[in-house]
Amino acid sequence: MKTSIGRLSLGIVSVGCVLLLGITTSASADEFSQGRTLAFGDVPPEYKPTANELNLEAVEESTVKISEQAHALDDALRVSGWRDFSSVSINDGKTIVIHAMDVPTEKAQKIIAETAPDFEVTYQRSKFLMDDYNEQVDSLVAALGKNKSLLVSAGPAEDESQVEVALLDARGLEEAKAAVIEHFAGFHVRFQIVPEKGYKELTPFGWRSDDTPYAGGVQIYHPSINGCSTGFSANRKSDGARVMITAWHCNGTLFNYTNRIWSHDSKTIGGAPSGFMSPSTNDVDAMYFSRPNGSSSFGSIIYVGSWTSSNTKLRKNAGNPILGETLTSGGAYSGGSTQTVTRINTLSGTIGRGFMLHDNGNERTVGRGDSGGPVHRSYSDGTYGARGIVRGQGEYKNASGDWVPSTLGACSQGIEITRECSRDSFNMNIETIETKLGVTVYPS
DSSP: OEEEESOOOOOOOOOEEEEOOOBOOOOOGGGGTTSOOSSOOOOOTTOOOOHHHHTHHHHHHHHHHHHHHHHHHHHHHHTTTOTTEEEEEEETTTEEEEEESSOOOHHHHHHHHHHOTTSEEEEEEOSSOHHHHHHHHTTHHHHHGGGGGGEEEEEEOTTSSOEEEEEEESTTHHHHHHHHHHHTTTSOEEEEEEESTTOOOOOBOOOOOOSSSEEESOEEOOTTSOBEEOOOEEEETTTOOEEEEEOGGGIIIIITSTTOEEOTTOOEEEOOEEEEOOSSSOBOOEEEEEOGGGOOOEEEEEEOSSTTOOOEEEEEEEOOOOTTOEEEEOOTTTOOEEEEEEEEEEEETTEEEEEEEEETTSOOOEETTOTTOEEEEEOTTSOEEEEEEEEEEEEEEOTTSOEEEOOOEEOSSSSSSSOEEESEEEEEEHHHHHHHHTEEOSOO
């Protein structure tokens, strides 16, 4: 391990969010019959995977080791007693960055040397502790009160020097700014004012399974309604029942159809949904559904690879991502793509906390129909760790330091129907989902 002390310029592209809700289509069921299934994995001969899809496994393998050591370092430093420690991030896939309010203690330096021996580790001074920020941002919506509709986004700067808050330039702006400043007392706040004219909320997005046990990354589909994706199985804390997590915003169209979720062949794969979307605190765009009669037919596997792939991985753990690490987004309609975490512990409007991703190939690889799909990190033993679920369109940070919506356009991969996709996506933190829904994603 090589360690250097000093300020590091992370140089990370930043992102923001539009809902990638379920896709609306009038296509016949036959047009969806060759996607990912558990029982049938035939690849249509006319489908040719893109370079991004073909390179997916190689990119994952190249980033596994640094992610493993960065997460292990983050875990070790959090229980080390080093009170100035804030967080760990990854820079350019090569360097581990320790964010703290003071230089590492002797004990911390020993932990760093033992836990991350294969990578350069640098130190960057923070202006606040991430745990303190999380506590404040979780109550920001309530603090804004009647002006909460002006909140466009909120998140920590990459170098943890300030909190970045975007507000709509509308009636109540000055009152909202004052409330933010008071709420984040002790933090430096950078405001971004978004013109009301032309503003619209980020768009939500939304594989299919034919047999049990139903997996994550599967299309939730019925010919007459919208489509979304399954995320991760979980155990309900109250009674231990096995449930499946997906995006809450799919509820309005998908789940009101006789209170069931359907696969493309019209088999019933789920019961009435249960979710959380509070009008008074941070909204969490996530819910779960259970099998009819309480049967436990949801597996801990998820589909990986292209949207036509029948390859799967088994879950190892669950936890929130760290800034700069490489993850794989795996919505059912687009298939797998490698993404870099560009913003963590973020609110998008009143939705959060979540994280932003940017496609590593700068392609539009996450879009309509992917909502609720699994976002995971890969391990060297072939398993995966659950990190979150897809919500929708994201944002990126421009040259002026403002977060702006990523444009929607033709999808660069995935099911061959008319859809819109984005280079950037907003995704819900898995730990936030577990807490709000009262479920445990791991152990499986």
